[in-house]
Amino acid sequence: MMMKSKTEYLTFNTATSHAFVNITPNVRKIVEESGIKEGLCLANAMHITASVFINDNESGLHQDFDKWLEELAPHAPAAQYKHNETGEDNADAHLKRQIMGREVIVAITNGKLDFGPWEQIFYGEFDGRRKKRVLVKVIGGGDE
Amino acid sequence: MMMKSKTEYLTFNTATSHAFVNITPNVRKIVEESGIKEGLCLANAMHITASVFINDNESGLHQDFDKWLEELAPHAPAAQYKHNETGEDNADAHLKRQIMGREVIVAITNGKLDFGPWEQIFYGEFDGRRKKRVLVKVIGGGDE
Amino acid sequence: MMMKSKTEYLTFNTATSHAFVNITPNVRKIVEESGIKEGLCLANAMHITASVFINDNESGLHQDFDKWLEELAPHAPAAQYKHNETGEDNADAHLKRQIMGREVIVAITNGKLDFGPWEQIFYGEFDGRRKKRVLVKVIGGGDE
Numbered sequence: 001m002m003m004k005s006k007t008e009y010l011t012f013n014t015a016t017s018h019a020f021v022n023i024t025p026n027v028r029k030i031v032e033e034s035g036i037k038e039g040l041c042l043a044n045a046m047h048i049t050a051s052v053f054i055n056d057n058e059s060g061l062h063q064d065f066d067k068w069l070e071e072l073a074p075h076a077p078a079a080q081y082k083h084n085e086t087g088e089d090n091a092d093a094h095l096k097r098q099i100m101g102r103e104v105i106v107a108i109t110n111g112k113l114d115f116g117p118w119e120q121i122f123y124g125e126f127d128g129r130r131k132k133r134v135l136v137k138v139i140g141g142g143d144e
Numbered sequence: 145m146m147m148k149s150k151t152e153y154l155t156f157n158t159a160t161s162h163a164f165v166n167i168t169p170n171v172r173k174i175v176e177e178s179g180i181k182e183g184l185c186l187a188n189a190m191h192i193t194a195s196v197f198i199n200d201n202e203s204g205l206h207q208d209f210d211k212w213l214e215e216l217a218p219h220a221p222a223a224q225y226k227h228n229e230t231g232e233d234n235a236d237a238h239l240k241r242q243i244m245g246r247e248v249i250v251a252i253t254n255g256k257l258d259f260g261p262w263e264q265i266f267y268g269e270f271d272g273r274r275k276k277r278v279l280v281k282v283i284g285g286g287d288e
Numbered sequence: 289m290m291m292k293s294k295t296e297y298l299t300f301n302t303a304t305s306h307a308f309v310n311i312t313p314n315v316r317k318i319v320e321e322s323g324i325k326e327g328l329c330l331a332n333a334m335h336i337t338a339s340v341f342i343n344d345n346e347s348g349l350h351q352d353f354d355k356w357l358e359e360l361a362p363h364a365p366a367a368q369y370k371h372n373e374t375g376e377d378n379a380d381a382h383l384k385r386q387i388m389g390r391e392v393i394v395a396i397t398n399g400k401l402d403f404g405p406w407e408q409i410f411y412g413e414f415d416g417r418r419k420k421r422v423l424v425k426v427i428g429g430g431d432e
Contacts, residue, residue: 001147003289003429005326007397038149040186040283042328042393046404048343054246055192055238060226064235065242068217073356082348091352094343098353098388100242102342105186105249105393107281109151114279116190135402137395139328139428140283141147145291182293184330184427198390199336199382204370208379209386212361244386249330249393251425253295258423260334284427285291 001141006034008136009046014128020062021123023052023134027106028113030136037111039140043121044103046133049093051100051124069096069126093126100124108140145285150178152280153190158272164206165267167196167278171250172257174280181255183284187265188247190277193237195244195268213240213270237270244268252284289429294322296424297334302416308350309411311340311422315394316401318424325399327428331409332391334421337381339388339412357384357414381414388412396428 008030010023027043043052055061073095078084081091104121107114123134152174154167171187187196199205217239222228225235248265251258267278296318298311315331331340343349361383366372369379392409395402411422 001149003147003291005289005429007326007395007402038151038283040184040281040328042395044393044395046407048404048406053242055242056227058227058230060229061235061238063226064239068239072216072360082351083344083346085348086346091349094349095352095356098341098343101245101389103393105188105247107151107186107188107279109281114151114281116192116277116279118192119190133404135395135404137328137397137402139326141149145293147291182295182427184328184425197386199386200371202371202374204373205379205382207370208383212383216360245389249332249391251295251330251332251423253425258295258425260336260421260423262336263334285293 004036004142005139010134011131012123013131014125017128018066019125019128022057022120023123024120027121027136031108031113031138034138035142036108036138036140037142039108039138041106041108042103042137044135046135049090049097049127050132051097051102052104052134053100053124054104054119054121056118057120069099072099090127096126148180148286149283154278155275156267157275158269161272162210163269163272166201166264167267168264171265171280175252175257175282178282179286180252180282180284181286183252183282185250185252186247186281188279190279193234193241193271194276195241195246196248196278197244197268198248198263198265200262201264213243216243234271240270292324292430293427298422299419300411301419302413305416306354307413307416310345310408311411312408315409315424319396319401319426322426323430324396324426324428325430327396327426329394329396330391330425332423334423337378337385337415338420339385339390340392340422341388341412342392342407342409344406345408357387360387378415384414
């Protein structure tokens with residue numbers, strides 16, 4: 001196989017401080033356009049208060065994630081975190097992102113995302129209302 | 145180097161709802177069969193209530209993981225989770241999987257998994273007694 | 289593109305049991321030396337009580353991480369963990385490493401780490417005062 005790669009950036013500006021956005025269609029399109037048949041697809045948050053993760057496309061579960069993350073790393077009181085002494089109030093978002101992860105790697109097989117039946121890729125925002133980016137990079141081999 | 149890849153699927157049906165299965169021998173065999181000398185090996189759960197992770201092959205630690213995950217994301221009462229209103233009772237398994245992770249990437253160097261002294265790869269099941277799969281994909285360069 | 293790879297190992301022996309070390313300059317140098325223009329860079333802890341993760345280079349946040357991890361997976365009392373019956377006292381370090389993660393994958397674009405504005409790579413030590421290693425592997429395509 002000849003080695004190929006393709007890199008794209010997705011931009012988000014969520015209306016709420018917390019959000020989960022299904023980016024599977026965006027990533028699928030990039031993989032298809034890459035012409036790569038066998039390879040790996042990296043999708044990562046480029047900001048350190050956001051995540052890219054794979055889980056279920058079910059709104060009740062997303063509410064569960066949000067409640068659970070708030071219990072594990074509460075936003076308030078802001079003064080409980082040293083980081084917030086810098087003038088930020090988003091220390092909790094840095095912690096939440098560690099639980100949910102920065103990135104996923106998905107296999108590409110026969111030119112498609114090689115997914116189990118329920119796998120979907122989400123952008124997880126924990127400090128929104130500002131412009132942020134996700135990097136998608138596909139690397140592997142194609143026919144030409 | 146010429147680029148090569150190899151993709152295999154492992155199937156699990158654990159007898160218990162929670163289990164940790166050492167899949168290092170399976171992954172090692174796939175890497176050796178691939179003929180890839182320098183590359184990356186992806187191993188990921190294809191189901192969203194299971195994990196693939198790297199840690200110690202020590203049964204006491206596995207009991208510690210199980211108890212700890214139950215404290216961080218308790219199974220009962222089921223009604224504490226919105227996801228379980230869909231008729232599922234596995235919301236906690238979706239949360240536990242985020243702590244333990246979906247996937248690992250292991251370097252392949254000189255045709256071998258490039259591991260530290262204690263690294264072993266585990267399949268982590270949090271909602272078992274059903275058929276589930278792990279994807280293993282090796283990508284890199286070989287001699288031919 | 290012709291496929292290339294480069295593998296290096298970083299060694300740490302932290303003076304304290306817990307430490308966060310910024311390894312971005314080390315990883316950047318390895319990527320530059322690799323001559324790889326488009327590819328992926330894996331950086332992983334080779335020990336199972338340590339992490340490699342990407343977050344903010346801000347000392348207050350690092351203190352927040354340390355305090356938070358101690359709340360989620362306390363070191364003491366040692367007897368709360370089965371793993372410590374083996375004669376170890378580092379069960380908590382194995383748990384903390386799961387929260388922070390084993391590895392990161394960073395895209396290489398135009399020969400550079402393709403980072404957002406605040407992304408920095410850290411080695412996270414949870415059971416230090418001994419020699420440990422991080423693996424850095426770059427794989428991708430170059431001009432020659």
